Amino acid sequence: MNVAIKKVPLYVIALILLVFTGYPFLYMISTSLKSRTQFFEKPYSLFSSFTLENFKSVFEMGLSRYFFNSILVSVIAVFAVMLIAALASYPLSRMKFKLNRVVFLLFIAGMMLPIHATLIPVFKLSQSMGLYDTVWALLGPYIAFSLPISIFILTQFMQEIPASLEEAAKIDGCSHFGIFWRVILPMLTPALMTVLIYNFIHLWNEFIFALVLISSPENMTLPLGLQDFKGEFSVNIPGLMAALTLASLPILVVYIFSQEKVVKGLAGGAVKE
């Protein structure tokens, strides 16, 4: 009994935090299921009505186009990053050469870099390459800015793979590329999962490059499209909430099904096992 009473404050704090973190989501989903009149009558009531009208209307307004663009650019960028970063991490973590440390630090320093310091030149570059206002303009900066954290995670992991495996492969006549492809890469799966999750979520949510490099609605990614919706939906709040719910859904669903992996992935290199 005494123990149970002692725990009351704990439950109170836990509940306050639960409401603080969770309520906005309930509110978002609940509002997305209301009609406009229902919203103005009872803006605070939770799950008082269930209409899918808003979801239909946001799709008609082009949300599916934003979805398509976001999936296209984040999937291509993430897989390119995984390959390019894994290739670069191999010599950086397992071969001795003069500039190793310098090259490594140059990449890692990118994690500290404010994107703003590259914004105008990247904007000019995309114009001169004829990519401005296409989803392809995003690929270059997305890959480049995902490299530092990816290389950081992968080199850390690669360093821990015992050298004896590599030696054995070398004796069998394996080239460096053979070692990378047949020995290192298969062992890298957990680290690559971290890289995949981290970068996918960050790129799915990326805003500033999209804002600067894309202007036509048909080329917008989800975050930019949502920002664009803001104006059109200033009078249709349930519609806006439906758009937000749909845009957040893929990541929330992935998270619900593989919570541990997503948490570990999002913490990036900061949490070791």
Next chain:
Amino acid sequence: METQLKGVRTATPAAQTATRPKKKSLNKFITISLFLAPAIIVYILYVLYPIFTTLLYSFYKWDGVGAGEYVGLQNYINLLSDNVFWTSLTNNTWVILTSIFVQIPLGLIMALMLLAPIRGIRLFSGIYFFPFLISTVAVGLLWVLMLDPLNGIINQIVSVFGFENVEWLSQTHTAMFAVLLVIVWQFSPFYMILFKAAIVGIPEELYEAAEIDGASAFTKFFRITLPLLMPTIVSSSILAIVGSLKAFDIFYVMTGGGPNHSTELLGTYMFKQAFVNFNMGYASAIAFVMFFLAMIVTIIIQALDYYRKKKGAYV
């Protein structure tokens, strides 16, 4: 890509049969270069070259089209007497302070809750992390609605204390506070994860020994948990400082830096100068200041880390 991979395949067996060391080291050089080439090319094109170009642009008065006019350090001199620039810098400092003194402690409390002996905590912990998952744009739009003076839930709550229809985001003295609240909401779960991992890593025996000595939960926290969490607190603070210098999205979405620059940050100000006013040279100067500040912070942190390791403290 194809040709590069082939190149590696043919280059390396040659290295193994070669007897002359010169040829061997040349082959090693080629192998290393081929592994690094894709990453280095992309990185130079989209990161290193742009930073250098930003520095170059910052010496010009330039509208983004046509040729600019070389003005030397004039942009930087103007910056020093630009009130908005100083407001932005102050606001960035507020973001840093909020991160360190609100987000990090809250993240620690959340982490402690996750490990507290209460029922249903697994479900709680799942939800605690939600705010960090969704895009900043979605977070911003959601909170703009929650802070709405007429229909927002926040006003419903503060009306209990006698405040009516507060226009949180359109008054200069409340806008910054409102956005900082949202930042706390969004990023505390990130620090929660870092702290949870660190707390789990503390050996159980320490607590058992303290228990035998009759230590209270309070003592245990301040004598065991907190000191052992110091490295995590330090690295979280680093992430907070660097992240706060880069802050942009949430402010752009929620207030656009207004009203009357009261929530202006270096990031939003630079964006406006570049892509609204087309003062590309001036914007480049602001961008380079941001780069420079991030670099200084990084160097200081690296130096402190170096001394700390030398002294053998923590780690």
